[in-house]
Amino acid sequence: MLETCVNRLVVVGIGLIGGSLAAALKQVGACREVIGVARREQTCLDAVRLGVVDRAVLSIEEVAGELTAGDVIFIAVPTLTVEAILQRIKRCVSPEVTITDGASVKGSVMSAVAAAYGCLPPQFVGGHPIAGSEQSGVEASNPELYKDHRVIITPTPETGDEHLKRVVAMWQVVGAEVLSMPVEEHDEVLAATSHLPHVIAYSLVDTLAHDSENENIFRYAAGGFRDFTRIASSDPVMWHDIMKANKDSVLTALDLFSENLHRLRSAIASEDSEHLLGVFTRAKAARDHFTKMLTKQAYSSSMQDQEITYTVKPGGSVSGELRVPGDKSISHRSIMLGSLADGITEVEGFLEGEDALATLQAFRDMGVVIEGPEQGRVRIHGVGLKGLQAPPGPLYVGNSGTSMRLLSGLLAGQSFDSELTGDESLSKRPMNRVANPLREMGAYIETAEGGLPPVKIKGGARLKAIDYQMPMASAQVKSCVLLAGLYAEGETRVTEPAPTRDHTERMLTGFGYPVQRAGATASLKSGGSLSATKIEVPADISSATFFMVAAAIAPGSDVTLTHVGINPTRDGVINILRLMGADITLSNQREVGGEPVADIRVKYAPLKGIHVPEDQVPLAIDEFPALFVAAACAEGKTVLTGAEELRVKESDRIQVMADGLVTLGVRAEATPDGIIIEGGPIGGGEVESHGDHRIAMSFTVAGLRATDDIVVKNCANVATSFPTFIELAQQAGIHLAVSEA
Numbered sequence: 236m237l238e239t240c241v242n243r244l245v246v247v248g249i250g251l252i253g254g255s256l257a258a259a260l261k262q263v264g265a266c267r268e269v270i271g272v273a274r275r276e277q278t279c280l281d282a283v284r285l286g287v288v289d290r291a292v293l294s295i296e297e298v299a300g301e302l303t304a305g306d307v308i309f310i311a312v313p314t315l316t317v318e319a320i321l322q323r324i325k326r327c328v329s330p331e332v333t334i335t336d337g338a339s340v341k342g343s344v345m346s347a348v349a350a351a352y353g354c355l356p357p358q359f360v361g362g363h364p365i366a367g368s369e370q371s372g373v374e375a376s377n378p379e380l381y382k383d384h385r386v387i388i389t390p391t392p393e394t395g396d397e398h399l400k401r402v403v404a405m406w407q408v409v410g411a412e413v414l415s416m417p418v419e420e421h422d423e424v425l426a427a428t429s430h431l432p433h434v435i436a437y438s439l440v441d442t443l444a445h446d447s448e449n450e451n452i453f454r455y456a457a458g459g460f461r462d463f464t465r466i467a468s469s470d471p472v473m474w475h476d477i478m479k480a481n482k483d484s485v486l487t488a489l490d491l492f493s494e495n496l497h498r499l500r501s502a503i504a505s506e507d508s509e510h511l512l513g514v515f516t517r518a519k520a521a522r523d524h525f526t527k528m529l530t531k532q533a534y535s536s537s538m539q540d541q542e543i544t545y546t547v548k549p550g551g552s553v554s555g556e557l558r559v560p561g562d563k564s565i566s567h568r569s570i571m572l573g574s575l576a577d578g579i580t581e582v583e584g585f586l587e588g589e590d591a592l593a594t595l596q597a598f599r600d601m602g603v604v605i606e607g608p609e610q611g612r613v614r615i616h617g618v619g620l621k622g623l624q625a626p627p628g629p630l631y632v633g634n635s636g637t638s639m640r641l642l643s644g645l646l647a648g649q650s651f652d653s654e655l656t657g658d659e660s661l662s663k664r665p666m667n668r669v670a671n672p673l674r675e676m677g678a679y680i681e682t683a684e685g686g687l688p689p690v691k692i693k694g695g696a697r698l699k700a701i702d703y704q705m706p707m708a709s710a711q712v713k714s715c716v717l718l719a720g721l722y723a724e725g726e727t728r729v730t731e732p733a734p735t736r737d738h739t740e741r742m743l744t745g746f747g748y749p750v751q752r753a754g755a756t757a758s759l760k761s762g763g764s765l766s767a768t769k770i771e772v773p774a775d776i777s778s779a780t781f782f783m784v785a786a787a788i789a790p791g792s793d794v795t796l797t798h799v800g801i802n803p804t805r806d807g808v809i810n811i812l813r814l815m816g817a818d819i820t821l822s823n824q825r826e827v828g829g830e831p832v833a834d835i836r837v838k839y840a841p842l843k844g845i846h847v848p849e850d851q852v853p854l855a856i857d858e859f860p861a862l863f864v865a866a867a868c869a870e871g872k873t874v875l876t877g878a879e880e881l882r883v884k885e886s887d888r889i890q891v892m893a894d895g896l897v898t899l900g901v902r903a904e905a906t907p908d909g910i911i912i913e914g915g916p917i918g919g920g921e922v923e924s925h926g927d928h929r930i931a932m933s934f935t936v937a938g939l940r941a942t943d944d945i946v947v948k949n950c951a952n953v954a955t956s957f958p959t960f961i962e963l964a965q966q967a968g969i970h971l972a973v974s975e976a
């Protein structure tokens with residue numbers, strides 16, 4: 236028997252909502268007695284017969300005298316009947332008894348409470364379980380109804396603490412997640428998400444039912460009709476009450492919808508494909524995202540709360556031919572430049588990871604019609620350099636530093652205000668490296684204290700070109716300044732202290748926008764335009780790295796990674812692994828859409844420790860976590876210097892890797908600008924990825940050479956860059972199991 240959180244429960248109204256709570260509390264044994272109150276004798280008999288309640292009575296007065304502190308009355312009647320019930324409760328129930336309700340509208344319930352009591356008594360706690368169904372009546376009672384569903388409670392300053400705690404505990408014990416919200420907010424949110432859909436469903440079915448052909452319509456109305464109109468079978472009285480009780484909020488939502496529907500009608504009438512595709516692609520993306528969020532596969536602000544743990548069994552080898560997903564850097568840029576181009580840009584091989592999707596969503600939010608992604612294919616209806624529109628709110632780019640930094644440059648040149656926000660990890664990453672040069676160009680740009688996100692940009696600045704000497708080797712900073720340069724008066728020049736990835740320059744050229752490159756300086760002038768093109772995104776060498784290292788460290792391995800981008804500004808991992816003795820061959824080398832690609836074959840060969848040449852650092856900047864694992868498996872010492880940039884990536888990759896390696900029994904020592912790793916046996920243990928995708932994947936690969944299980948915590952963010960990692964790793968031969976808490 237569970238600890239009782241409610242002494243006695245009295246359910247007033249034993250329908251789907253009341254009956255289900257009664258049945259659930261009985262089932263978990265969290266209540267001494269459940270009493271039902273129903274208007275009709277038959278309902279009382281049925282409720283007892285079905286075991287939903289212990290006993291049932293016809294009026295609250297019959298049991299009121301028995302009720303004391305610790306007891307709860309749950310009012311589960313149609314919204315407009317709540318006041319009459321409260322009037323009766325007020326007359327006969329003691330102030331110690333907790334009273335709550337399940338009505339869909341909270342404003343009218345609070346008015347009913349105030350009308351009955353002349354005030355808001357501490358014993359009343361407004362509540363609303365978001366768990367109805369189209370079924371109704373006591374027979375529909377289902378003890379599982381609230382499991383994993385949300386219940387919104389709407390406490391006010393008058394609500395008593397004890398009463399509030401009791402109601403929260405009551406819902407939690409039946410498996411619900413309890414959220415708290417102000418009354419007004421609840422009614423607005425529910426008007427849009429629940430009440431409006433019911434109006435539309437009822438209206439659609441009624442419209443079709445009146446059609447003279449209705450027999451036929453209903454006979455042939457299959458999937459779509461059935462899915463869309465399920466809720467039109469809901470209890471009519473309940474929904475009648477809800478519409479009246481939440482009239483103002485429902486009307487606001489309905490007006491907005493009518494306006495949009497009217498616009499859609501005009502678009503159909505005028506065959507305006509752009510508008511139709513715009514609405515449909517945005518809606519599909521939103522709905523798909525929502526579905527993924529519900530199944531916890533998509534990035535959302537709550538993603539970090541998801542505990543995804545990888546457990547890697549020791550040993551094994553990797554083999555086969557693998558195609559890893561599209562290049563992240565190129566995918567971001569394809570959306571950005573495709574959006575700014577004139578005409579339709581078609582992209583293939585687009586990375587459907589959360590980071591690139593964040594960029595895609597940002598441009599949708601700025602009015603760009605983007606079809607897909609559908610198996611890596613995206614069609615971007617470019618709006619031209621001046622065609623972006625003000626987004627409806629802050630642009631949330633999740634974990635993606637590339638989105639935030641490149642977009643900062645681009646947004647600095649727009650006529651509208653904008654704000655860029657990110658997740659917990661991104662919110663700790665430095666943005667002054669882009670804000671400072673942009674300010675020099677005349678941008679109005681604000682960050683939070685310490686140069687951290689969010690980044691707020693004021694529109695309408697007149698940018699002027701600068702000649703920028705970058706203090707650090709960063710392609711993100713270079714790209715940001717060049718993108719701002721598209722809108723700046725004069726010639727914008729950026730000089731880098733060491734070569735960094737040049738995808739922006741290459742892709743601008745591919746879109747027909749002239750970019751000059753002379754030594755370490757890239758420059759462009761404003762006033763040009765981009766013409767739509769076709770982009771084939773090669774497989775990401777940064778993702779391929781995990782399998783390259785896997786094959787390099789695990790005896791018996793032989794893996795071929797196909798169609799990988801080997802841009803010379805990105806190929807440091809190949810050079811470094813080769814210096815360590817890895818057996819790597821490139822074949823099928825060709826150029827695709829301005830980027831060199833090849834198939835990369837890696838066979839196991841013993842590795843030795845090296846001092847990593849500093850000129851390779853920017854060329855392998857994202858590959859170091861995996862290279863540290865290679866170093867741990869090499870004979871002798873590996874020393875990395877000149878890599879302080881690693882400390883400001885998705886995590887402090889020097890410290891986090893050093894900590895994890897030490898946990899696994901490897902001798903590793905973090906230094907201010909690098910690391911020293913002594914090769915040797917890898918044990919097992921639990922390591923923390925700190926929500927950094929590349930750390931999570933690197934320790935997964937380490938399992939191949941471990942002597943014991945490696946447990947990697949916090950792996951949800953692998954979806955940001957490598958959504959198919961788990962399947963590919965398992966397919967290749969890594970003994971990886973995934974669990975979710």
Ligand code: S3P
Pocket residue numbers: 563564565637708709710711712714735736856857880
């Ligand atoms: C990227 C540049 C690199 C890299 C990041 C992607 C890009 O960052 O770490 O994953 O697409 O321009 P920095 O330019 O800050 O080194």
